[in-house]
Amino acid sequence: MYRLAIIGFGVVGQGLAEILLKHKARLKKENGFEFSVVAVSDFVKGAAYDPKGLDLAKVLALAKENRISEYRGAKTGWNAIDTIVKSNADVVVEATFTDIKTAEPAYSHFKAALKSGKHLVTTNKGPTALFFREVAALAKSRKLQFRYEGTVASGTPALNLAGLCLAGNEIREIRGIVNGTTNFILTNMEKGKSYGEALKEAQDLGFAEAIPDADVEGFDAMAKVIILAKAVMGADIEVADVARTGITKITLDDINSAKAEGKRWKLIGRVAREGGAVRASVRPEKLDVADPLAGVGGATNALTFSTDLIRNVTIIGPGAGKIETGYAILVDLLAINRTAPAVKKAAPKKAAKRMKKIRKPAKKAKR
């Protein structure tokens, strides 16, 4: 039985809650996974904590009106750090907003979770991209799990595919379509729309933000490339190392002349071993239509892993969505359930003592 604390109750957190609520019996039967959600904390929607478990249907209903803090019978009003540190959770699910520049406040949540002895599962690209090594080392030193499948292509298995299904290979290159918004825009331009028209449609449909830079300038894809480089290739790649070009300068003429050559423009994130180094880039590339990535239209994501033993393996699937991204958290929880069986935790009354410890960490962490 795992006790979960969900930090950030936006689309992803709610998607997870909906899955957990609907499929509790199936997850127990098929996957041997038992859980209770003991805490939910959201900056806007409110927070509630019950060490014996919250009623997810009630939390979801209250969340719609930003009234989670009115949950009766629960401890309410805790902020994220209080919830992470003081709750009796075994696993912290971090699903707050991504800040690719500072990684905060999510990075503080990551550290608080691991330092208070809790496994960490996240979809948050900011701290995963910027501080991957630090977080992974902290988790390892505490013998805890840090899982982040949803940071690259929502629940489409990119990281688990590389880590489990392609184990034993040397992965030489990863290239893919890791931003659904720009792929949606480029796909629509192939239907004859200008960049401006295609962007506007993406904005109207909620795929793109009013200020669309994170997508169209390639920052979102860059974060994912950094995560792939660090997590899959163990490479020292930081923001400054990624050659990044967005799609804003692609014109309808470019699209059409590519089409005439039997090619297609795609925004490709790439990380590759070249000689002794690892190179990373995000840029529009003109792909041959025979390339499995060329056929990937709309908001779908796809990644091709080039390896020494099984050659090229391509995975294609959703890159966004409430349930799809909530599922990314679930698949990580199931991995923890397979590999780090739940153990009895200290009673909640000991939380104060734990919190003290966290503020003043032991000098030598056990390794």
Added chain:
Amino acid sequence: MYRLAIIGFGVVGQGLAEILLKHKARLKKENGFEFSVVAVSDFVKGAAYDPKGLDLAKVLALAKENRISEYRGAKTGWNAIDTIVKSNADVVVEATFTDIKTAEPAYSHFKAALKSGKHLVTTNKGPTALFFREVAALAKSRKLQFRYEGTVASGTPALNLAGLCLAGNEIREIRGIVNGTTNFILTNMEKGKSYGEALKEAQDLGFAEAIPDADVEGFDAMAKVIILAKAVMGADIEVADVARTGITKITLDDINSAKAEGKRWKLIGRVAREGGAVRASVRPEKLDVADPLAGVGGATNALTFSTDLIRNVTIIGPGAGKIETGYAILVDLLAINRTAPAVKKAAPKKAAKRMKKIRKPAKKAKR
């Protein structure tokens, strides 16, 4: 340290041996996997057994001239069953030829391996398709692993993807291109060749047999569909339940008129939940070019898993090849290494006693 016995030393067994020989240090360092190959047994190429481990370079060289039985210093001349039962192996790798009608002799090898307390890893479709439940139950009753990633799409992860990366989903449908030979033929027909010409080219290149029925009549794809149905969906699907049509009646006219509609013919293996039942088929289907399977050309394999939580996820990769299929065995060995750490085994001198036990199995197997 796992001790391996390789039964059947054709393309797959040799592919595995080449990988193990070349990447021994990497597998230890990156995957914590240590092994020695204690036995190789092949009906034609000969057999050798050394409880302390064979020199794989020597075995590979001798295999070229069918002289494995001349390996100096090893026990030679054992048949497959002797090797399985009497060797001190922890894992039996079964890579003999596939017989989709009787499943023999591989099925006997499967049973002997598990009954003598050895994990079983295979690429052999025959017994995996026909006797999946029996073998899985036997493995479970002995607390041993039965792994078979290479039975569907060589080392392209089909089964591990479903079992690990898509865990927690209800898989509602699996459809795919699981026979590279027929896909090669259909792809060549799109270039204007007749069925006969395209078949002959596949035969000349060694993709298709002189009697090509296993491929072109859909028997090979059928075996894979049965494995997917049983292993991924837990379904009661047998040979008689699979609606099977090959590609022999597809004409160049069919190909061309599909092309004019923006479609492509593919030999699709499919297994789907429909109402309370599971339906399975192998037949040519006319796919829209926007379907990720439509763009898969040549001898490549591809599978789309339709699920309730992460919707459609498609995997594309090699469907055959010496190293590619050898890799399928390796990825299964690494999974055993992750989930069933090697334990000390009885000394080889106790083999005779074990063999006796196998011939007269205990009435009540432990469960």
